[in-house]
Amino acid sequence: MNRSFDIVIAGGGMVGASLAVTLLPLGLxxxxxxxxxLESAQQPSFDERTTALSNGSRNVLTGIGLWPGLSAHATPIRRIHVSDRGHFGFARIDAAEQQVEALGYVLPNRVLGAALWTRLQREEGFELLCPATVEEVQPGDEYARVHLRDGTELQARLVVAADGAQSAVRKALDIAASVRDYGQTAIVTIVATSRPHEHTAYERFTPTGPLAILPLEGDRCAVIWTLAPEAAQAMLDLADEPFLAALQDTFGSRLGRFTRVGRRGAYPLALTQAEARIGQRCAIIGNAAQGLHPIAGQGFNLGLRDVATLAEVIADAMSADGAAHGPDVGSERLLHRYDAWRRRDRRSIVAFTDGLVRLFADRRPLVRRARNLGLLLFDLAPPAKSALSRLSLGFAGRLPRLARGAPLQ
Ligand SMILES: Cc1cc2nc3c(=O)[nH]c(=O)nc-3n(C[C@H](O)[C@H](O)[C@H](O)COP(=O)(O)OP(=O)(O)OC[C@H]3O[C@@H](n4cnc5c(N)ncnc54)[C@H](O)[C@@H]3O)c2cc1C
Incomplete structure (x- = not known):
């Protein structure tokens, strides 16, 4: 193997593999x-979870040629229903009202993983090293050196850290990250319901934490139930029947009865933010740059905008440089352009997600009343709804070409 590359991507999860597929047409x-x-039960990215994709993410997946294969497994969300348990106020967002076909799509992570990896494995000459672990990165003026655990050494013009919230690359580059533990655990599972979901996604705020129920094919729903760690453990320890009864009690009867439940997984939740998103010959993307609470289903959508933006900045640099010098895809200029572009989107999504967690965790009576009123007013206020739905559709701020539905080049 030739050990010199234009780009080495550390981490082939949801975001890293998406970047690899997005870069394929550039011939780097x-x-x-x-x-x-991918097939390991320990794979941390392509596991039993489902992901709510924004319309912007669907555009990116269409632009990189994957959506036709994914769409049969993706359940459209036509309505979002937000409520606060024990209170009168609730809010609805409707796809028809927002003049879109769907507010988003729910896709099993494993389906996305299989599509991404199949595409990469089909590409002749593409280097997919797995299992292989990045241990050390040494940036230099011309190249960065990447050391793998098995002793292999690679060099690249650009190293992209897409190795998740605990990023080894970020640590190797001495880039600190702030971590705020939410003191919450998300239980993730799939349930069958006696009443059809009619493509409605529910977000229910409860005194013990938010509960999201997302529509899936065949009258099944994905459950993301956030609880204090001890309460989550108690729910994980329950047999299926009492677990379903507890879930029913928390959610209510909008979907009739919960009749069956699949395997349950648990995810401790924290807000992780890298103090810098670029370094010498290095870009940090996806959860390695920012790991969010799943309350608003924004983490992967934000990571995919990192992907589409980085790929666009690289594509633009290649066409501007021309073939004469060969493009330097890890130049300081290129990395600064990427970083400046991503700043606003990242800040607003982190603030929005973190703000929601805090707002709905606040149990003070006055805050609860104000929140309840807020939900009611929101339901009556079309501009507020449009603004929020633009955000959740993935259409807020300055978007990269792929997210707008235009080609990369
Ligand atoms: C319960 C839950 C529900 C969620 N729901 C949604 C949702 O509905 N919508 C949404 O947009 N987002 C959602 N998210 C967020 C989303 O899952 C993450 O944003 C996304 O997984 C980030 O992908 P990533 O590739 O950056 O990181 P990861 O998924 O963490 O992947 C990192 C990859 O890097 C590999 N790796 C790690 N270290 C190394 C190393 N040293 N060398 C080589 N490889 C390495 C790992 O094996 C892994 O494959 C949810 C998150 C949770 C916890």
Whole structure:
């Protein structure tokens, strides 16, 4: 193997593998390093979870040629229903009202993983190193050196850290990250319901934490139930029947009865923010840059905008540089352009997500009354709804070409 690359991507999860596929048409020499095989039960990205994709993310997946294969597995969200348990106020957002076909799509992570990796494995000459673990990165003026655990050494013009919230690359580059533990755990599972979901996604705020129920094919729903760690453990320990009864009690009967439940997984929740998103010959993307609470289903959508923006900045640099010098895809200029572009979107999504967690965790009576009134007013206020739905559709701020539905080049 030739050990010199234009780009080495550390981490082949949802975001790293998406970047690798997005870069394919540019004809660069790219290697993707992933620690855990796709088919392993330990794969931390492509696991039993489902992901709510924004319309902007659907555009990106269409632009990189994957949506036709994914759409049969993606359940459209036509309505979002937000409520505060024990209170009168609730809010609805309707796709028809917002003049879009769907407010988003729910896709199993494993389906996305299979599509991304199949595409990469089909590409002749693409280097997918798995299982392989990045241990050390040494940036230099011309190249960065990447050391793998098995002793392999690679060099690249640009190293992209897409190795998740605990990013080893970020640490190797000495880039600190702030971590705020929410003291909450998300229980994730799939349930069958006696009443059809009619493509409605529910977000229910409860005194113990938010509960999201997302529509899936075949009268099934994905459950993301956030609880204090001890309460989450108690729910994980319950047999299926009492678990379903507790879920029913928290959610109510809008979907009739919960009749069956699948395997339950648990995810401790924290807000992780890297103090810098670029370094010498290095970009940090996805959860390695920012790991969010799943309350608003924004983490992957934001990471995919990192992907589409970085790919666009690289594509633009290639066409501007011309073939004469060969493009330097890890130049300081390119990285600064990427970083400046991403700043606003990242800040607003972090603030929005974190703000929601705090607002609905606040149990003070006055705050609860104000929140309840807020939900009612929101339901009556079309401009507020449009603004929020633009955000959740993935259409807020200055978007990269792929997210707007235009080609990369
Ligand atoms: C319960 C829950 C529900 C969610 N729901 C949604 C949702 O509905 N919508 C949404 O947009 N987002 C959602 N998210 C967020 C979303 O899952 C993450 O944003 C997304 O997984 C980030 O992908 P990533 O590739 O950046 O990181 P990860 O998924 O963490 O992947 C990192 C990859 O890097 C590999 N790796 C790690 N270290 C190394 C190393 N040293 N060398 C090589 N490889 C390495 C790992 O094996 C892994 O494959 C949810 C998150 C949670 C916890």
């Amino acid at each position: 020499k790219v290697a993707l390093i992933e620690a855990t095989p």
